[in-house]
Amino acid sequence: MEYLIGIQGQDFVLVAADNVAASSIIQMKHDYDKMFKLSEKILLLCVGEAGDTVQFAEYIQKNVQLYKMRNGYELSPAAAANFTRKNLADYLRSRTPYHVNLLLAGYDDSDGPGLYYMDYLSSLAKAPFAAHGYGAFLTLSILDRYYRPDLTRDEAMDLLKKCIEEVSSASISRRFHLHYLHLFNLFHL
């Protein structure tokens, strides 16, 4: 099962996704990247049904980039999140709904960091921490217990490692890929 997790700090958002692309019992890829860079300050993590994820995420990605080309400035994370949700909602009651679960992480220069949780029924919630997949059942309690709004980067990394250890031990082993969004820079770990 695919796993996404996000933790928001005071001036950063830390997101992680597992690395496996599976097709029923076979792991077809061990280094599959579920992260889509919408802009220099916005990241979209997308899991769900096989083709829907890439199609939907690339569509959102190209439209966010188009906005910047047309208007000269980038969409804010809140606007991007609402745009994504609107598209999911529009397709939900069509003949071709997109079965995708998303985490959108962004940094707004005026509002600060933001983590947005979206699911395939196009619900949207801005949350301090969030997770998708079976791993969410295991790790939300860990996050409830140890999360504080004033986490430093290192403390958030430790919390993330606790969550990943739990998911790795309690389920079929997964390899993890970390992306770290802080201020203006996007670090890959």
Add this chain to the structure above:
Amino acid sequence: IYLLKMNKYNTHTHTHIYMIYDYISNSASFCLPNHSTTVRRPFPLSHGTTTLGFIFQGGVIAAADTRASAGGLVACPAVHKITPIHSHLVVTSSGSGADCMLWERILTREIRLYQLRHRRRLSIRGTAKLLSFMLHPFKGTEVCVALTLCGWDKESGPKLIYVCSDGARLQGDIFSVGSGSPYAYGVLDGGLKWSLSKDEAISLAREAVFRATHRDAYSGNNVDLFHITAQGWSQRKREDLKEEYYRDMEKRSKDRRGKIKRE
């Protein structure tokens, strides 16, 4: 704000999709993908197969068995599951035999048209993306194709991309598709190294297909092997896996005799 309204007919291949709809509506026994009436299948469609592809230092190897099964019947023991698209790209097919043949032809046509229109060859990644977008309108219908594009790009070297009708598009170094794929993975994952020589890679691919056909009822008969390098693809003569089986039996009995002598 006017943003791109995603309309499934808004791709450059929309004329071709309309063509398919026209063709299907003329033929009596099919139904359009988006209509609710279902047509009962006259016989089980062919699905079982073992195909594999991997990249190593000497290029790309593509291998596949040659059995087309329809339920429990071997509909044809000598099918071509690996089809060249152009001089530097072959595609291995799995899933429904009819769908694969059709989509391979469509892909070949679109690639050739691109080459004629733009005076350059489309990259393997671009080919995979084009195929994935062409298959997208048929997601949720009975179309079942799982293709592996094995090729060599002039700019970026060897490429192996898996495209399936579910919409998945994965680039990687080793893929095996079909009902026999778990067995093939078992042999490939153990023996595959980047530094294999060409002959070692070919024998590894042959061994993987052989082991898969040995265990999987829906794969068998012969093995096709293609080798793709910067100079293009080359095909080996089709080999009967029955011979491989007898060679394997011979080797095992020799080992057993050797073991008994030692004991």
